[in-house]
Amino acid sequence: xxxxxxxxxxxxxxxxxxxxxxxxxxxxxxxxxxxxxxxxxxxxxxxxxxxxxxxxxxxxxxxxxxxxxxxxxxxxxxxxxxxxxxxxxxxxxxxxxxxxxxxxxxxxxxxxxxxxxxxxxxxxxxxxxxxxxxxxxxxxxxxxxxxxxxxxxxxxxxxxxxxxxxxxxxxxxxxxxxxxxxxxxxxxxxxxxxxxxxxxxxxxxxxxxxxxxxxxxxxxxxxxxxxxxxxxxxxxxxxxxxxxxxxxxxxxxxxxxxxxxxxxxxxxxxxxxxxxxxxxxxxxxxxxxxxxxxxxxxxxxxxxxxxxxxxxxxxxxxxxxxxxxxxxxxxxxxxxxxxxxxxxxxxxxxxxxxxxxxxxxxxxxxxxxxxxxxxxxxxxxxxxxxxxxxxxxxxxxxxxxxxxxxxxxxxxxxxxxxxxxxxxxxxxxxxxxxxxxxxxxxxxxxxxxxxxxxxx
Numbered sequence: 322x323x324x325x326x327x328x329x330x331x332x333x334x335x336x337x338x339x340x341x342x343x344x345x346x347x348x349x350x351x352x353x354x355x356x357x358x359x360x361x362x363x364x365x366x367x368x369x370x371x372x373x374x375x376x377x378x379x380x381x382x383x384x385x386x387x388x389x390x391x392x393x394x395x396x397x398x399x400x401x402x403x404x405x406x407x408x409x410x411x412x413x414x415x416x417x418x419x420x421x422x423x424x425x426x427x428x429x430x431x432x433x434x435x436x437x438x439x440x441x442x443x444x445x446x447x448x449x450x451x452x453x454x455x456x457x458x459x460x461x462x463x464x465x466x467x468x469x470x471x472x473x474x475x476x477x478x479x480x481x482x483x484x485x486x487x488x489x490x491x492x493x494x495x496x497x498x499x500x501x502x503x504x505x506x507x508x509x510x511x512x513x514x515x516x517x518x519x520x521x522x523x524x525x526x527x528x529x530x531x532x533x534x535x536x537x538x539x540x541x542x543x544x545x546x547x548x549x550x551x552x553x554x555x556x557x558x559x560x561x562x563x564x565x566x567x568x569x570x571x572x573x574x575x576x577x578x579x580x581x582x583x584x585x586x587x588x589x590x591x592x593x594x595x596x597x598x599x600x601x602x603x604x605x606x607x608x609x610x611x612x613x614x615x616x617x618x619x620x621x622x623x624x625x626x627x628x629x630x631x632x633x634x635x636x637x638x639x640x641x642x643x644x645x646x647x648x649x650x651x652x653x654x655x656x657x658x659x660x661x662x663x664x665x666x667x668x669x670x671x672x673x674x675x676x677x678x679x680x681x682x683x684x685x686x687x688x689x690x691x692x693x694x695x696x697x698x699x700x701x702x703x704x705x706x707x708x709x710x711x712x713x714x715x716x717x718x719x720x721x722x723x724x725x726x727x728x729x730x731x732x733x734x735x736x737x738x739x740x741x742x743x744x745x746x747x748x749x750x751x752x753x754x755x756x757x758x759x760x761x762x763x764x765x766x767x768x769x770x771x772x773x774x775x776x777x
Contacts (some may be wrong), residue, residue: 322774
């Protein structure tokens, strides 16, 4: 086996040296043994929108051909489509033409990889407005509803599973002129996930064709590099040995699922605890905020009450002060008015008393206050008892001299002297002293007249 492998590597080196430089880039390996038939499998469920299907293929390694499971891959950028690689017979050897990403699907040897890759072009979908539209008749969504889908029937041939182009028993398809032109254009190579996916398959002993005989336990996966778990799909018609491997994979899957479930439960418990703590913290914060607000409201209400009480107290104090001031002013005015009234009453009483005590002087005062020029009239009244023309008669004339009336009239002027000082005050009350004519009885001195008439 080692000798045969050494010969194969030697032949491969010769083929690579013999291939022109323009074509050498399209060959990654070249052997004389044809690759096995394609593996038959069911397409796994698309993990999410935006992923594109890349079919499985046979690759060549140190231990011969090994199967690289088909998988869903995220394209390097929007608008790109995958052109699968293929084995082609050239210069008496089989060489591998690697796949690539481009704006359209190029020539892939006419190999019927299935699920949209029927040998020419791609019927699984297309790009529109930076969104990939999936053909529901080709792709497996697992019952989910993708936003951009359509339905177009695609005829699938299951009579042949040949995996190479040219040579004995190979596919005789040839590229069109447009495909050849596109093959010479610049392309985007396989992504790092695709390269890692192929390396992982090459390191798995169960993927070798000499072990699985064309029916690997992992024929396709939901994502690159995942050879166990829910997204793993086995080849149809797998042998007992392969079914054992599949059973082992299933057990491993169950263990992984259980561990994942435990991790999920732990994460959920942690999340719930974190959410509960967060909710408790939020509630505590809200309660604290509510308490602070209530405290502020109470403080504001208390302050408002205090301000109102102070305002009321100030208003009451001001009202009391105003009332006291008004009462004081009223009392002062009352006292002043009372004092004035008392003074006026006292003055009037004194004047009245004086008028009553000295009636004879009243006419003199009245005449003096009313019109001082009329004083001669008062003088003429007082000497009436001394009328001498009538007293010229002998005996009767002596009797009137004995009467005190003249003496009273003479003393009246002397008593009037102190009252002249109060005359200015009596000018105001002069109108009220109109009663002064009561002094008219003073002429009673005329009573002497009868004595004068006695001589008759």
